[in-house]
Amino acid sequence: MPNSSDAFLGVGFHDALTRRQVLQAGLAGAATIGLAACGQTEPTGGGTTGPDFKVGAVLPSSKVYAELGTSITNGMKLYFDKAGNKAGGRKIVLLLEDEEATPDVALAKTRKLVEQDNVDMVAGYVASPDAVGARDYLDQNAMPTLIANAGANVLSRAKKSSYIYRTSFSNWQPSHPMGAYVAENISKKVTLLYANYAAGSEAAAAFKETFTGTILAEVKPPLNNQDYSTYISQIRASKPEAIYFFLSGTDANNFFTQAKQVDLFANIKVTGAGFGVEQDVTQAIGDKSPVGAITGLHWAYTLDNKENKDFTTAYKSKYGRLADVFAMQGYDTARVIIEALNAVKGKTDDKQAFLKAIAAVKFKSPRGDFRFDPATNNVVNPIYIRELVKDPSLGYVNKVKATVASVADPGQ
Amino acid sequence: MIFGLMDVLNLAHGSFYMLGAYVGLTVLGVTGNFWLALIAAPVALCVLGALIEVVFFRRIYREGHLMQVLLTFGFTLVFVDLIRWRFGPQTHSLPTPPGLEGAVHILGVTFASYKLFVILFASMVALVLLLAWRRSRVGAILRAGVADREMLGLLGIDLKRVFTGTFAFGAALAGLAGVVVGPYLGVYPGMDESILVLVLVVVVVGGLGSIEGAILGSLLIGLAYAIGPLVLGGFEAASIFAVMAIVLLVRPQGLLGRRQ
Numbered sequence: 173m174p175n176s177s178d179a180f181l182g183v184g185f186h187d188a189l190t191r192r193q194v195l196q197a198g199l200a201g202a203a204t205i206g207l208a209a210c211g212q213t214e215p216t217g218g219g220t221t222g223p224d225f226k227v228g229a230v231l232p233s234s235k236v237y238a239e240l241g242t243s244i245t246n247g248m249k250l251y252f253d254k255a256g257n258k259a260g261g262r263k264i265v266l267l268l269e270d271e272e273a274t275p276d277v278a279l280a281k282t283r284k285l286v287e288q289d290n291v292d293m294v295a296g297y298v299a300s301p302d303a304v305g306a307r308d309y310l311d312q313n314a315m316p317t318l319i320a321n322a323g324a325n326v327l328s329r330a331k332k333s334s335y336i337y338r339t340s341f342s343n344w345q346p347s348h349p350m351g352a353y354v355a356e357n358i359s360k361k362v363t364l365l366y367a368n369y370a371a372g373s374e375a376a377a378a379f380k381e382t383f384t385g386t387i388l389a390e391v392k393p394p395l396n397n398q399d400y401s402t403y404i405s406q407i408r409a410s411k412p413e414a415i416y417f418f419l420s421g422t423d424a425n426n427f428f429t430q431a432k433q434v435d436l437f438a439n440i441k442v443t444g445a446g447f448g449v450e451q452d453v454t455q456a457i458g459d460k461s462p463v464g465a466i467t468g469l470h471w472a473y474t475l476d477n478k479e480n481k482d483f484t485t486a487y488k489s490k491y492g493r494l495a496d497v498f499a500m501q502g503y504d505t506a507r508v509i510i511e512a513l514n515a516v517k518g519k520t521d522d523k524q525a526f527l528k529a530i531a532a533v534k535f536k537s538p539r540g541d542f543r544f545d546p547a548t549n550n551v552v553n554p555i556y557i558r559e560l561v562k563d564p565s566l567g568y569v570n571k572v573k574a575t576v577a578s579v580a581d582p583g584q
Numbered sequence: 585m586i587f588g589l590m591d592v593l594n595l596a597h598g599s600f601y602m603l604g605a606y607v608g609l610t611v612l613g614v615t616g617n618f619w620l621a622l623i624a625a626p627v628a629l630c631v632l633g634a635l636i637e638v639v640f641f642r643r644i645y646r647e648g649h650l651m652q653v654l655l656t657f658g659f660t661l662v663f664v665d666l667i668r669w670r671f672g673p674q675t676h677s678l679p680t681p682p683g684l685e686g687a688v689h690i691l692g693v694t695f696a697s698y699k700l701f702v703i704l705f706a707s708m709v710a711l712v713l714l715l716a717w718r719r720s721r722v723g724a725i726l727r728a729g730v731a732d733r734e735m736l737g738l739l740g741i742d743l744k745r746v747f748t749g750t751f752a753f754g755a756a757l758a759g760l761a762g763v764v765v766g767p768y769l770g771v772y773p774g775m776d777e778s779i780l781v782l783v784l785v786v787v788v789v790g791g792l793g794s795i796e797g798a799i800l801g802s803l804l805i806g807l808a809y810a811i812g813p814l815v816l817g818g819f820e821a822a823s824i825f826a827v828m829a830i831v832l833l834v835r836p837q838g839l840l841g842r843r844q
Contacts, residue, residue, distance in 0.1 A: 233673075234665075234668070234673075235774065236774055238673030239673040239675075242673055398769050398778060399769070401699070401810065402811075406814070408694075422675050422772055425675050425770045426768075426769055426770055429677060429768065429770065430768065433680065433685070433696030433697075433699065433768075434687045434695065435686070435687045452674055452675070455674070456674060456675040456770060457677045458677065458679070
């Protein structure tokens with residue numbers, strides 16, 4: 173596994189670099205402020221004349237979500253590098269802190285970035301409890317924040333904040349269109365299988381909103397479950413024509429491996445939320461991947477647009493592995509920062525103007541058209557209905573079968 | 585056994601299990617032979633276990649449980665970071681060994697053949713352990729060690745060697761388990777934590793210092809784990825700990841543990 177460990181080492185190495193850069197930047201920044209006071213500098217589009225723009229990223233580099241955090245970090249760095257690490261006349265400095273998967277750790281790291289490192293902006297949060305836990309602090313400190321993964325619906329609803337924008341998804345988004353699609357095209361007799369925590373039950377609820385068939389059973393293993401035999405028997409006993417699943421990471425690995433060993437999918441079709449059949453899972457389980465699975469997600473590796481081709485090619489050549497949806501979210505998060513900074517020409521002192529610029533960011537993303545919904549501060553996603561196939565050169569990837577344009581969280 | 589005989593609380597036991605799985609993964613990557621991996625992992629872990637016992641544990645037997653918890657907890661952190669540094673954070677999976685890929689139908693119920701193999705294999709290991717524990721000289725020495733360590737020393741048994749051997753053997757068994765579950769549960773940094781709690785529960789339920797207790801405890805906890813979700817739906821974790829709580833209330837020393 174030389175590639176993956178290189179990529180991982182790369183993160184640590186870069187950490188060291190950024191810390192040194194911060195010191196240098198501090199000196200340079202002081203010098204610039206001195207000059208500015210004399211009225212001798214004007215921020216311009218070309219060079220970097222303003223003070224550094226510090227982005228504090230709270231992302232897991234250890235514990236259960238380490239792989240997701242690494243992907244998002246890689247994606248962010250890829251776009252910052254592409255933009256020359258500057259925007260609006262300011263140099264961009266990325267400060268990384270380990271979110272782990274623990275709300276109090278994530279909050280402590282957030283406070284450290286805000287209070288000690290004086291970051292201009294915060295980004296990250298893979299786990300929903302971490303994002304929800306840091307939300308009040310970020311809101312009270314009026315800190316512009318981009319959530320790069322955490323999908324809890326509540327962050328776009330009761331707990332939405334005028335300082336917090338989400339570039340990833342709400343749990344409602346990928347599953348809501350799937351209900352109607354599965355009922356019309358796959359089967360009306362479905363058993364639900366979802367990890368028994370907020371994201372799983374939110375996805376299941378969104379699916380049920382549009383599903384017109386019969387739900388035969390709801391099988392709810394706990395998060396981070398190991399042995400699925402009991403749950404597989406429960407699925408079998410309900411005699412469904414199809415399942416709709418929400419599992420990700422090691423849960424998806426374990427379930428699909430064990431389901432394959434007892435040939436569960438011989439006459440049961442697999443549908444679900446796309447996270448469970450992304451590259452992290454299919455590369456780990458190889459020929460136990462549920463080929464033919466129909467899943468909804470706001471991206472697919474094989475999406476045929478120029479931005480996606482540029483992104484996946486650059487990611488492969490820089491990190492030596494296939495990009496996944498999390499890397500794409502990191503890439504877009506970095507782009508929102510760059511676009512917003514350019515729009516205000518690097519002047520972030522007027523926080524309201526800067527937030528307005530973030531809200532107005534629109535671009536062609538690898539996922540399609542990227543824009544925020546002004547009602548929820550959540551990204552409006554195209555949802556792709558994809559089929560898992562074995563590609564001769566890429567291995568297991570998802571191919572788009574249908575597209576539901578502009579899926580926006582209902583906000584309540 | 586390590587806990588019972590040596591009175592060492594080894595939180596790194598989960599790490600041995602994880603390391604075994606990764607040794608298996610490496611050997612499989614090089615040779616492509618599952619059975620070779622199944623032999624290599626316990627051998628490697630046996631050596632590592634002996635090294636750790638001689639270099640670290642020997643110094644702290646007298647320091648009490650707190651010191652041991654600190655040391656072994658430190659080991660878990662070091663091992664998991666080493667693994668992540670070498671193999672990355674992603675999940676790997678050991679391929680199911682050839683011949684055991686399919687499913688078997690017995691009385692209308694479908695079993696994965698690999699799972700049947702795991703059950704058979706585990707029963708064999710348990711049987712061998714039980715026989716060795718009850719019938720062999722080494723088993724007798726170990727049982728004597730659990731009962732009265734000082735007396736055993738006075739009888740001219742080299743306690744140091746017994747301790748090193750026990751520790752190394754325990755590590756080897758954990759490594760073996762890591763490979764056996766690889767095709768079934770996946771191999772990833774963090775698998776150590778996921779098993780450790782279960783193992784401690786099994787030991788506490790079964791009773792310290794007794795192989796029979798450990799076997800009985802694992803059967804009981806395994807059943808609770810499988811039936812819990814059906815009966816209690818949504819209280820899987822609770823069902824395991826409920827069994828532990830009841831056992832502790834009725835027999836604080838564990839099902840087959842000796843009285844303190």
